[in-house]
Each structure stands twice: as structure tokens, then as C-alpha cells.
Amino acid sequence: MKTAHKDLLRLATVGSVDDGKSTLIGRLLVDTRQLFDDQLDAVAAASEKRGVGDLDLSFVTDGLRAEREQGITIDVAYRYATTPSRKFIIADCPGHEQYTRNMATGASTADLALVVLDVAHGLKEQSRRHLCIAALLGVRTIVVAVNKMDEVDWSESAYLGVVNEIEILAKELGFESVTSIPVSALLGDNVVEHSENTPWYTGPTVLHALETSEAGSWTTTHEGARLPIQWVLRQPGGGRTYAGMLNGSSLHVGDRIRLLPANIETTITAINSGSGPTDTATAGLSIDIALKADTDAGRGDMLATLPLPTITKDFEATICWFGDAPLHVGQRLRLKHTTKVTPVRVNAIGGVVDIATLSVNETAFLSTNEIGIATLHTADSLVVDDYRDNRVTGSFVLIDEVTNATVAAGMVGRAAFL
């Protein structure tokens, strides 16, 4: 089972605390035989020690002492799985509101969200918050596991009630693909194998849905290439190449390219990748390129092809605020966007999102874990795309100037549903 040339799907679990996210991931990994014998033995031993039955599947990902003591997930666990068709990177995220920042960490790189809902409770406020964040972060595909079907006697009407709720919200949030599945993570029904308890359900299992879902919410709708410069490499003989990770469309030797924000047009004369010189580079590759013009380019600048990004110091953004103290107008922070770090000031707060109604209401500040709209002013010019066009050049983080803590996730522009 040599696994080269498989595609890679990154998924994050989404949903409220105690709805069974970690148990579902544990079940998926155990039933697809991703765990080694000693890892399974260790989970069984820990379960026995803590008096939680023969095999508490949540312990597969809840590996910290405090998590096992309290039976909750505190931070994201990353797990890796391979099936004959695909490689998976699974981010099992915490459900507590207190740990929303960690959920956002896991979801920010996800192609797909695996939403877990307790069939008896449907969409809780925290489930809505997570779905809203996943949508803002650009996840377009969701697989919804309606869980704990065993506790409602495999009731089709209970299942359909939750499916109805999720489909209404998913439409509002603009998800493009929604697959709902009745499951029992605890017992394994419809996770890897079809269940005999749900003869009325003919759709895919969770595993099948994950194996066949379209990978790549990271796909940019933008056609331009973007190369934020990370580092300048000096070549023997005095030349320079500009290193960074490419996103957007491909680059070829001979392409015309523009250095921003200086706005100088030049030509690519050479491209090097990890495997050596190449004529073409595709998105996701770390490359370095040589330019025809002798330019003063450095870290924080961007090389781009048409259509060009926007050069700005003032822009509207959607903010997920994680700071302990509220974010207020006039506040000074540091902003990191691609490879550029610059001081930033909050010029206005345009509103806070009401998770229940998705309406944007007036506010003077954003509290911990709130989502809002803010107008920012940066000291240096940024080269940005709208987040919905490009997840790399449209995203930024805000950093506390004193503690260096990351206190916000920011997205340039405003999602259609806000």
C-alpha cells in the first residue's frame, strides 16, 4: 500500500460539546483500522482506569490528562488516516464556547467540515456558532452526522426534524454541498458500515461521504497567481531569487509578473522548486523565482499576475475576536497578513453578528468569541484580495503588542450572509 499520488482531504469536526465529535472520530479510526494495536490497548486501559467502560472512543483523540479527567476536548487533536482512495488530515475540534479559538484553528485549514449534532437536541447555539465560523472561514462542503440515533430508537422523524433545521441554516450560510447521515458513533451505525437499524436511510455512510466529497475549498475562485515573498536567496555570482509559497494560478518561466505594492512589472526568468529547476509551478508549492528586472523586493512584498490584488491601508474585514478583553474602536494591535507584519488601528466597529438570527447589530465593542465587522487602518500598505476570492491573501491575524498572543482571525471583506 504505497500511497503516493493520492489526494489529500483536510477535515475538521464542528459542533457543540457532548454531541459526540471525538467519539465519532474515534469510531471512524477504529473501524477503518487506522490505530495500532498498542494505541488501542492504551485507550482500553485508560477507559478502564477512569471507569468509563471497555473502550471510550473519545480517548483516541482526547489525549491530554485534563481532557480525560473531564471528558471534554480542550484543544484540537490532529489525526492522520489513509484509505485506498484518499489521505485524510483530521482536526478534531473542541465544542466548548470557551475554546472557540481552538475550533477556528482547526477549521481554518479545512476543506470540509464534519458536523456532529445530537439528534435529541438539534442545532444548539454553539452548533450554529461553529457552522457560522466554518462558513466564514470558507468551508463549502459539510457532512452532517446526526448522532445518538440509538437514543431515539432510530426514529426517522426525529432525524428528519434535525435535517430540516440544518438544511435551512446551511442554505443561509451558503454551503454548497450538504450530506446528512443518521449515525450512532457509539455503536458504529452508518459510520463505516451501513446500519440495519435505519432501513429507511439509503444514503452514504460517513466514511463513504468523506471519501467521495470534493476536496479543495481552498480552491481560489481568483485566477491570478500570488507569491508573497518570504525570503530573498542570494545566488552565486550576485543574483537573487525570491522565495515563497505559491497560491492562485500556476506560474511559468517567461510569465509577466508584477511586484506589489511597488507596482513594477517584470518577467520570470527562472523557477526553482524543492525538486530543482522547473518551467512551471503550481499552487501549494514552495518555490523561488528569478526576475528579469533588478528590483528592490523583499519580505512582505508580493508578486502577482492579473487580475491584480488591491493595495490598501483602509479596509473592511470580518473579525473573530479571541482576546480576553473586548476589542474596541481606537485600539492598536499588530497585524500579520501573508509575510507582512504592520501596526494596525481599529477605526470603526460596524457591528456584531447575532448567532441566532445572523443579523448584524450595532455595537461599540466585540467580546471574546464574538464575530463582527470592523474597519481597519494599517501603517503600511497591504496587498489583499477579498477572502472569498483567495483564502491566503484575504486572511490575517491580529496580535497583542505586549503579550504577542494571537487575539483575532480576520478576513478581508464581508461574507454574503452578513
Added chain:
Amino acid sequence: MTTNTPQAPHMTDHLDLLESHAIFILREVVAECERPVLLFSGGKDSAVLLHLAAKAFAPQQLPFPVMHIDTGQNFPEVLEFRDRAAERINARLIVAKVQDTIDQNKVADPGPMGSRNRLQTITLLDAITDNSFDAAFGGARRDEDKARAKERILSFRDHFGQWDPRKQRPELWQLYQGKVNPGEHLRAFPLSDWTELDIWQYIEREEMDLPSIYFAHERDVVLRDNMWLAVGPFVEPRKTETVERLTVRFRTVGDANCTGAVISVAVTLSEIIDEVSVANVSERGATRADDRFSETAMEDRKREGYF
């Protein structure tokens, strides 16, 4: 990742993406931190890390030194490899010795046969402080252990070198931010998303050099705590133990007295990959006594400042 690029000559596969991501992290940390260092044990993961670091800054030299925390209980083949690998790319090698920490009476001497596994944390933290390093690259992977599965790619350490799993910085998208205040530092793990199989496939693809003990060879071993330990200066057979000469190889490389060998006839990378693909036991479970102390042995050591 646009979909309309059918003329791409080389299909990007998952190894290309893992390599690119690791190179990206290496460059970000070097750009954002003042004094990084790369922790190099001579094991396969740190060998891959060093290989990637050389690529990230080629044709220039590594913009940081390479540091080995030497417990004094190494396999000689690994030390030879360490020196050879550092010399090949002309890297500056710092060796911080646990023996020096013992000689300075900072920790009790566990004796010639005793484990120095936890002592090396002190040596590591002292070396970071003495050299004013603000970032240390490590070859740890998230698939190795349940505590590592929880750790950020850029992992913050306080003045005491401690990891607090409840207070990790959010790490959004690929916006790695590495600023720390004086006295604090970062651990950076560019191989976080690599699996054991990825490591071996990459070593094969890149035709990398490795210590010879990773390949099957004949050796005197004793069975202790369900592990085959190599008989040598740090492992003396006990009265109840029988020395056997077996064909073995090592799946991980740590101290000679806490790293077990596995029975194997795999002498090529492709044979090792076949073996790893069908393994029933994890690499640390099969071969590392240091992870067997308790349910949360790795988390506890990480909190103290371990690798």
C-alpha cells in the same frame, strides 16, 4: 489550486505538498525569530528536517546552527551519522552534553546504566538559555503520540521552558507568528503533519543517507520489558536474561538503553516501507521505553520542556 492546469508536467503529490509546507515553516520562523536553532538527534526525522532546511535556504548556508543534546548513551553509528550529515552541508554543530549538566551538579547522576532521558530536558533548556535561542526546530510528528497530536506547529514556551496545553496560541491558516518576549522561546515542528510512512517514502525519494542501524543487521540483544535491547556499554545482560544474536533493525533512535530493536530482515528503503505499511504496533509503542512510564508520559515531559 485552480483546476484548469492540465499541462502541468509534474503532478504534485502529497510528498511535494508536505515538503513545501515544511520549507514554508522553516523560512517563516527564520524570518520572524532572532536566533533559531535546529535540534538534531541523528534520527530519521531530524535527518529529514535537516535535509529540508538545507533545501529551504539553498544555495546559501543554513542561517542557524544545528544542536545535538548528547546524553552520552548514544549508538556510535548515530554519532558518526550526526557528524557526517552536519559536515555535508557545512552546518555549525553545537553539542550540549548531559554529562556536563551532571558534572555541574544540576542533576543527580543516574549511574552508567540509568536512564538520562529526563535529564536531557535540563541540558536542552540550559543550552537554549546560554545561546539566547528564541526558536528551536524539532522533528516531532503529531502521529507519534497523543500529546504531540495536540501541539501547535509553532509551540510557545514560557520562561521556564514549559508547554501549557491549555494556553496554546490560536494558529490560523498558515499565518505562523513567532514573536516572543526575551526569555521565552518557540518550538517549531515543520514535520507536524508527516506520518511515519511519509518520512520513509520521502527518504527513499530523496535518496537520503541514514544511520546504518535503521537497516537490518546482526546484533546481540536481550529481551527486557518486551523490548529487544542491544547489548553494549549501556545495556549489560542481567542474570535472568539470555543474550541472543538476531537480525534486527531500529525503527526509532533514542538512547541505547531505552530504544528497542525490531526483528526485521529489511535492508533496503523499499523493504522498510513495505514493513512500515503493514505494521500492527506504533513505532514508539514498539521501541520506546521512555513512553511507557505512565498514561501521559509524553505530555508530562513536554510540560517540563522536553523535545
